[in-house]
Amino acid sequence: MSKHNALGRGLGSLLSSSESQYEKALPENQGAQGRKEALEVEIGSVRPNPWQPRKTFDKEKLAELAASIQEHGIIQPLIVRRKGLNYELVAGERRLRAARLAKLKTVPVLVRDYTEQQMQELALVENIQRRDLNPLEEAQAIKDLMKTMNYTQAQVADRIGRSRTAVANLLRxxxxxxxxRKMVSDGTVTAGQIRPVLALDTKEKQTALAEAIVQHGWSARTAEDVVKAVKEGTSLKVLEERSDAVFAEAAAAPADKGNGKGEAGKDGKGKKARRKDQKGRTALADVHYKQFEDDLVGFLGTKVRIVPKNDNVGTIEIDYYSADDLDRLCELLQGRPGAENKGGSGSAGVPWLRPKFNV
Structure with missing residues (x-):
């Protein structure tokens, strides 16, 4: 079951009926019957949902929606509940904001009866289903829900149809x-890219690695490999330069104290220490190669493997699937204009001519 299909399980657990009022009321599922039930109410009488987890709204998209509303009106009514003499919004925050931009005096609404708990949970689930929240907004909404309802991580995961692991990672x-956090909120990095950062033990290291991910465009896989190398005690020069050598301590491989005999005792390094150093170099090389593989795959639009024989020598294997595909790859590798339009993903420049990161 996919993640977003699983979210329906969360809705089902909120309300007693399998064909819940909420599912009927959601704008994307509403039919002609719902439109007949709609009331026209003064826009000023509709208050925002106090549990709305979404904090940022795209101004350009809101303006586009407002223009559409001015021309066609609100096709799908807002979902509200009664609150004293007024109404409180359940679903339709964007439409309400756009209606205000369009200077509407009234809006169509469907009135539903929800508890405070249902209001909070439905606001969260609706935004998750529509993928409207950035990861931090979703995490904060889950945290608030746990605090208000005294839920455990397992309980809230079941309520919103997410795995417990996914909830735990979001909260972290x-x-x-x-x-x-700002990088995540503004979309500079994805949740997948930044998740490996959580494994580092200081905020300085986390910030340094996040900055390096942005600077070098590291994929989530490469970020995981970098974290693995750091935790094994290997230095990464690019991170040290950006963070005043916060990784300097990790850079020094522990010396073999030896037993007072032979070379190990004299210089503090024996075979064990040399094996540790070699392991560190191999881990860094793997990170380096995998990043170049990712760059080449993105540039050439086909499978690429870098197979090192030692630190300086190796081979690059590039897959092709037809004579035309081979011609396309040859043109790309020779830098001929227009080659990227024949099937590759294109690039502003050849990846291996970009500034390298040091390892």
Whole structure:
């Protein structure tokens, strides 16, 4: 079952009926019957949902929606509940904001009866289903829901149709340093790219790695490999330069104290230490090669493997699937204009001519 299909399980657990009022009321599922039930109410009488987890709204898209509403009106009614003499929004935050931009005096609404708990949970589930939340907004909404309803991670995961692991990872992102959280919020990095950062033990290291991910465009896989290398005690020069050598301590491989005999005792390094150093170099090389593989795959639009024989020598294997595909690859490798339009993903420049990161 896919992640988003699983979310229906969360809706089903909120309300007693399998064909819940909420599912009928959601704008994307509403039919002609729902339109007949709609009331026209003054826009000023509709208050925002206090549990709305979404904090940022695209101004350009809101303006486009407002223009559409001015021309066609609101096709899908807002979902509200009664609150005293007024109404409280359940679903339709974007339409309400756009209607205000369009200077509408009234809006169509469907009135439903929801508890505070249902309001909070439905606001979260609706946004998750529509993929409207960035990861930090989703994490904060889950945290608020747990606090308000005294839920455990397992309980909230079941309520919103997410795995417990996914919920735990989201909540951990709230502990990231402020600069890293901003990168996630504004979309500079994805949740997948930044998740490996959580494994580092200091905020300085987390910030340094996040900055390096942005600077070098590292994929999530490469970020995981970098974290693995760091945790094994290997230095990464690019991170040290950007963070005043916060990885310097990890850079020094532990010396073999020896037993007072032979070479190991004299210089503090024996076979064990040399094996550790070699392991560190191999881990860094793997990170380096995998990043170049990712760059080449993106540039050439086909499978690529870098097979090192030692630190300086190796082979690059590039797959092709027809004579035309081979011609396309040859043109790309020779830098002929227009080759990227024949099937590759294209690039502003050849990946291996970009500034390298040091390892």
């Amino acid at each position: 992102m709230l502990n990231l340093p402020a600069p890293v």
